[in-house]
Amino acid sequence: MSKRDYYEILGVSKSSTPDEIKKAYRQMALKYHPDKNPGNKEAEEKFKEAAEAYDVLSNSEKKARYDKFGHNAPGGFGRSSEYNVEDIFSQFGDIFGGFGFGGFGGFGGGGGGRRSEPMRRGSDVRIRVKVDLKDIAAGVEKKLKIPVLGRCEACSGTGAKSPSSISVCPTCKGSGHITKMANTIFGAMQSTTVCPQCHGDGKKITELCTACHGEGTMKKEENITFRIPPGVREGMQLNISGKGNAARRGGINGDLLVLINEEQNDELVRDENDLIYSLYISIPQAVLGASVEVPTVSGKAKISIDPGTQSGKVLRLRGKGLPDINGYGTGDLLVYINLWTPQKLSREEESMMETFADSENFKPNPSKQDKNFFERLKSMFQ
Ligand SMILES: [Zn+2]
Ligand SMILES: [Zn+2]
Structure with a gap:
């Protein structure tokens, strides 16, 4: 059976506007709707034929192809026999708005679920x-x-x-x-x-x-x-x-x-993709410099403490943090340096400390350090 022209099916012309095509289809669909023509095979065929025509003519890409090549367009347009009434409903559901079809809730259980029955699904x-x-x-x-x-x-x-x-x-x-x-x-x-x-x-x-x-x-x-x-x-x-x-x-x-x-880690605290480690060093280590070990997610890492390191300094170990879940790089490991102040001294140690008490070198000179402190504070609250 040769196919009828899509424009002829809907009774529109090539120059009809999308609104006119929609209106023409709505009329055809209402006339040949299977609910209005129970058991009427011819009406059902006409209904499907109109749906196919509308599917093509309401889609600018398909319409352009049809205008150029007709039914023999490369890729084809599907056949009306492939359309079933329920598909047509879900595909063109909006077209019946305002025409009273909204009240047809009973058809297949209403609310878009017009297919025979939604697939049964087990619980999560x-x-x-x-x-x-x-x-x-x-x-x-x-x-x-x-x-x-x-x-x-x-x-x-x-x-x-x-x-x-x-x-x-x-x-x-x-x-x-x-x-x-x-x-x-x-x-x-x-x-x-x-x-x-x-x-x-x-x-x-x-x-x-x-x-x-x-x-x-x-x-x-x-x-x-x-x-x-x-x-x-x-x-x-x-x-x-x-x-x-x-x-x-x-x-x-x-x-x-x-x-x-x-799980919380005993040593490393997570801050988004960064990790924070609080390191304590001794007074001699701060004064003389040292090589110390810090924990990372992949075992210990050695870092060097410069001679004259102040308490509160933060060392940033780039890329030693955690990877971003979306692949945006890897965070850092921030090592906060704290000075360990001994809380118990022997007599000799006490007298040694007293010898430092009057030394000019041991007097705090924080002018330079304070600037860093405020910068560090700012970066902490960013
Ligand atoms: Zn049954
Ligand atoms: Zn069984």
Whole structure:
């Protein structure tokens, strides 16, 4: 059968505006709507034909292609036989606005869900996973045993004792929905609802699986391996698709939701992607200089303390912090230097300290240091 011209189908011309095309389609759709013409095959064909024509003519790219090449345009436009009435509804739902079609809530359960029945989905499973700084720095693979509802192996998730105990639902004849007549402003119309007998399955199970009592699911311990990316922080949630509970009698699994629990480190404090370490040095180390070790996420690092280092100095070890979760570089390790003041001295030590008391070199001269102090304070409160 040769295809009719799209403009002819809608009764519009090449120069018609998008609004005129929309209006023409709305009229056709209302006239040939299957709800108004129950069981009328010809009307249904016309309805689909109009939908196909509108699909092309309402899309500027497709329309340009059609204007240039007609039905033989490269790539084609799809055929009206590929359109089903329910798709047309979801695709062109907006077109019926203001025409009373909004009241057709019964059609397939209303609210956009015009497909036979949304896919059944198992529930999500939530777990908490502890990570330490090392895990956060490098990312980590976790292998866990997680209690979930899995598919019943005895019945392969069908809930039936054997394949022969599954038959077609007599109420809906296997379609999963039932059609009712209803009175509307257009007169008697059909409306479709989910079958109350099989809840959309379209199946009747005469003998239930004894292992799962017809649920199709079983409590299981699943070994699940997943990777926690570098840079995660407390309270973040990872979504591992399809690793949650199985759905009743088939369908798709829920997700595994992994909540990140960040373990506090004894030595390193986290500040976003930076790490902070509070280092104490002795008076001789501050005076004479020294090489000391500081902890990092990847073991110890050696840093050198310059002779004459003041208490409160901050050393920045670039790139020794944590990686950014979105890949924006790596933070730093900030080493705050504190001077350890001895709190207990021997007699000799005490007399040695007294010899320093009058030394000019030991008198504070903070003029230079104070400037740094304020700069440091400012950077801390940024
Ligand atoms: Zn079973
Ligand atoms: Zn049924």
